[in-house]
Amino acid sequence: MKEILILSGKGGTGKTTITAAFACLAKNKVLADCDVDAADLHLLLSPEILEEHPFKSGVTAKVSKSVCTGCGTCADLCRFNAVTVDEHASIDPFSCEGCGVCEYFCPEKAIFLKDNLCGRWYVSRTRYGQMVHAALDIGEENSGKLVSLVKRQARDLAEQSATDWIIVDGPPGIGCPVIASLSGADMVLIVTEPTLSGIHDLKRVADLAKHFKTPACACINRWDLNRQMAKEVERECEAQAINVLGRIPFDEDVVNSLVKGVPLMEVSSGPAAVKIKQIWERLQKQF
Amino acid sequence: MHFEVVVPEADEEAADAAEIDPMKVAIASGKGGTGKTSVAVALALSAQGSVEFLDCDVEEPNAHFFLKPEIRLCEDISLEVPVVIQERCNYCGKCRDMCRFNAITVFGETIMTFPDMCHSCGGCFLVCPQEALEVGRRLIGTVELGTTGRGIGFVQGRLRIGEAMAPPLIRAVKARSTDSRTVIIDCPPGTSCPAMVAVRDADYCLLVTEPTPFGLHDLKIMTGVLKRLKVSHGVVLNRAGLGDDTLEHWCLDKGIPIHLKIPFSRKIAEAYAKGIPMTEVDKDLRDAFTRLILEIGK
Known part of the structure; x- marks a missing residue:
């Protein structure tokens, strides 16, 4: 069983479009959407939810107003500027990191810690195989932990049903959720675009994959929007010893398939679909 | 090139920048790659008076490609x-x-x-x-400070590769703001902690989106976040003409203003690829951004 993680660094380069296309092309796989704070894969794969679970993580400090004397110890000790004190202390839940320092040192025992319900995660059935996905509640944190949870569930499912592939739609960036999504991946496919930003972000995500010793390959989406820059992307990949598996042309079928809410492969055999199919075939040979 | 400015024409008096209070405008999106940085840069280049640009997308800071600041100070930020x-x-x-x-x-x-x-x-x-x-x-990373050729104050954060925690670095970038008349905050994608830390305390948030189901789905989440943070907001619709009009109907239904529609244009996409701001390839677009910033200043 091999786990393929689709990343990009820069957002909006086509991670989810390509993941959904692979969902059609790969046989015998489990799918996972690890972009938990802006999860979109379900919009293309129309999952039928089989299981729904709460995701609890971390704590937030709360003040019992009737006990608090407003002494301000908590505000002095909080390093996250989450506490303001007038008559009583009050804690801004958006700034609270859940470290528990205020609770521990409150001389009146007026502060307690409440478990955070941060979101939900799902096991679903799609036309293309089983899928694990999640939704972080509005404004909640710990997305890295939710990513780890989604990946662990996807791996369990894949082991139970002895699938050949786990295909993971990753989050943008290079921070906490991306690092969490890298754990256990056998190969990263970096989806990039021929722009200065695309190249810059490709370098950073390639460095990150190296840092965690995960092999990486790349593909260039909408390459024909700037052919010269596409060559630069290829040069950069060569310098980083990353295989470029293909170049995908700009194709309005991609946007049209998004609007219809289906994977590209279902509605198009146009130039982008042809190239993505080729990339999937080459990707399998990377192992 | 054609585009549609949805905001009413700003009157002559409002066009006097001195009458606009200092303000912080955050540019956010939920979905990545919708054009946050392009819009943020266009706003910074179109605003009157002293302007400061904070690139809070510390995982992938890209605004420097367009603004080309001269960096005069680089600080290490650690925990x-x-x-x-x-x-x-x-x-x-x-x-x-x-x-x-x-x-x-x-x-x-x-x-x-x-x-x-x-x-x-x-x-x-x-x-x-x-x-x-x-x-x-x-x-955890570095904060770089500088000035662009046009005198725009510039601060950006750059997360160290392998570092997971972006929020403290975003706070460090914001802490270095000098509170110019107009502060433009380029936010990270997503809707969780990094995006929230970046948009907090903004006077207004412009949500840059595109007319696709992905754009709409992530816009819905982001408007929820902004409601909880009590930040007023409106929409810039990028790549208008691609996709469908579901998103526009949703905004209309929810009373969320669409301030500007920027049509998909190969000319803009090609300029973006090379690090050229869209306001430099289209003067009308620049006027539209000047009006936009006056409009949200009211």
Whole structure:
């Protein structure tokens, strides 16, 4: 069983479009959407939810107003500027990191810690195989932990049903959720675009994959929007010893398939679909 | 090129920038790659008076490609993490019990710290009865300060590769703002902690989106976040003409203003690829951004 993680660094380069296309092309796989704070894969794969679970993580400090004397110890000790004190202390839940320092040192025992319900995660059935996905509640944190949870569930499912592939739609960036999504991946496919930003972000995500010793390959989406820059992307990949598996042309079928809410492969055999199919075939040979 | 300005024409008096109060405008999106940086740069280049640009997308900072600032100062930003003074530690385990992030473990006569897990709350230093912890530092990234050729103040953060925690670095970028008349904050994608830290305290948030189901789905989440943070907001619709009009109907239904529609244009896309701001390839677009910033200033 091999786990393929689709990343990009820069957002909006086509991670989810390509993941959904692979969902059609790969046989015998489990799918996972690890972009938990802006999860979109379900919009293309129309999952039928089989299981729904709460995701609890971390704590937030709360003040019992009737006990608090407003002494301000908590505000002095909080390093996250989450506490303001007038008559009583009050804690801004958006700034609270859940470290528990205020609770521990409150001389009146007026502060307690409440478990955070941060979101939900799902096991679903799609036309293309089983899928694990999640939704972080509005404004909640710990997305890295939710990513780890989604990946662990996807791996369990894949082991139970002895699938050949786990295909993971990753989050943008290079921070906490991306690092969490890298754990256990056998190969990263970096989806990039021929722009200065695309190249810059490709370098950073390639460095990150190296840092965690995960092999990486790349593909260039909408390459024909700037052919010269596409060559630069290829040069950069060569310098980083990353295989470029293909170049995908700009194709309005991609946007049209998004609007219809289906994977590209279902509605198009146009130039982008042809190239993505080729990339999937080459990707399998990377192992 | 054709585009449609949805805001009413600003009158002559409002066009006097001196009448607009200083304001912080955050540019956010939920979905990545919708054009946050392009819009943020266009706004900065179209605003009157003193302008400052904060690139808070510290995981992938890209605005410098368009604004080409001269960087005059680069600061390392680090978090305080515990370092054990072995000969003082008596392995009581109070620091381990205090730490909710599993950054310290004690078993038998061994104590280990995991600096990457540390959130720098300071709890372990406070509970240690032996004064056996001293302050060490974990580098999380750098903050760079400079000025562009047009006199726009520029601050950006750059997260160290392998570092998970973007929010403290975003706070460091924002802390270096000098509160110019107009502060433009380029936010990271997503809707969780990094995006929230970046948009907080903004006077207004422009949500840049595109007319696709992905754009709409992530816009819905982001408007929920902004409601909770009590930040007023409106939409810039990028790549108008691609996709469908579901998103516009949704905005209309929810009373969320669409301030500007920027049609998909190969000319803009090609300029973007090379690091050229869209306002430089289209003067009308620049006027539209000037009107937009006056409009949201009211």
